[in-house]
Amino acid sequence: MKVDKILNEIEEMGDAHAGSSANTPLREDAFELSDSEKIDLIKEDVKRIMDTLGLDLTDDSLKGTPLRVAKMYVNEIFSGLHPKRKPKASVFENKYKYGEMLVEKNITVYSTCEHHLLPIVGKAHVAYISNGTVVGLSKMNRIVDYFAKRPQVQERMTMQVVHELQNVLGTPDVACVIDAKHLCVNSRGIRDIESSTVTSEFGGAFKQKEIKREFLDYIKLDTSF
Numbered sequence: 001m002k003v004d005k006i007l008n009e010i011e012e013m014g015d016a017h018a019g020s021s022a023n024t025p026l027r028e029d030a031f032e033l034s035d036s037e038k039i040d041l042i043k044e045d046v047k048r049i050m051d052t053l054g055l056d057l058t059d060d061s062l063k064g065t066p067l068r069v070a071k072m073y074v075n076e077i078f079s080g081l082h083p084k085r086k087p088k089a090s091v092f093e094n095k096y097k098y099g100e101m102l103v104e105k106n107i108t109v110y111s112t113c114e115h116h117l118l119p120i121v122g123k124a125h126v127a128y129i130s131n132g133t134v135v136g137l138s139k140m141n142r143i144v145d146y147f148a149k150r151p152q153v154q155e156r157m158t159m160q161v162v163h164e165l166q167n168v169l170g171t172p173d174v175a176c177v178i179d180a181k182h183l184c185v186n187s188r189g190i191r192d193i194e195s196s197t198v199t200s201e202f203g204g205a206f207k208q209k210e211i212k213r214e215f216l217d218y219i220k221l222d223t224s225f
């Protein structure tokens with residue numbers, strides 16, 4: 001697909017604020033190759049890594065690995081790099097005039113640390129206060145999953161989820177807290193299996209102390225941060 005077309009699409013779809021530091025750093029030509037072209041190239045790259053490590057690529061158990069990894073990158077763990085995979089978030093009129101906060105908590109997060117390409121595993125908690133529009137519950141899980149399926153830093157992922165829901169709902173009153181384990185910290189390097197990372201983004205009304213506290217009480221995290 002042409003880059004211009006894709007970039008228009010991103011704009012129309014309101015992907016993370018244009019020019020914002022919360023955008024995933026993508027090259028201008030990021031969408032020039034098709035998925036199958038990307039898989040073919042990545043397969044060769046993985047082959048080269050395995051080869052350099054001295055692995056026997058004719059071995060029964062190893063010979064399928066380069067293609068397996070390439071498909072996993074493009075179709076699964078990095079699939080959220082392409083805006084065509086962005087979930088369509090069905091919104092409805094808030095006919096019942098529900099005026100309180102809605103919290104979608106314990107959303108499973110499987111992402112990948114962009115510094116080491118190792119897993120990030122945890123939970124996201126998302127909340128909003130409607131200003132006339134409500135969104136299908138599952139769409140919040142889908143939005144989290146879409147942004148998780150990229151090489152990520154947790155701070156950016158948290159902000160991207162909030163920006164996207166603010167666009168979808170047409171309100172600044174959106175918040176997200178993510179509590180996740182980074183395998184780059186847990187399984188290598190400092191190898192601290194116990195530690196996890198908490199990030200938050202509080203938009204609009206969620207910056208107010210009482211509202212922030214209500215949200216944090218629902219998700220039962222320490223309210224002192």
Ligand SMILES: Nc1nc2c(ncn2[C@@H]2O[C@H](COP(=O)(O)OP(=O)(O)OP(=O)(O)O)[C@@H](O)[C@H]2O)c(=O)[nH]1
Pocket residue numbers: 113114115152153154155182184185188189190
């Ligand atoms: N801020 C932030 N840092 C992250 C995230 N994921 C991984 N990191 C950190 O990125 C840093 C990369 O630092 P480097 O010193 O270049 O990498 P390294 O030599 O492998 O560092 P160690 O992990 O300390 O062994 C590490 O401290 C990681 O813990 C994230 O989501 N947010």
Ligand SMILES: [Zn+2]
Pocket residue numbers: 113114115116117118182184185
């Ligand atoms: Zn890492």
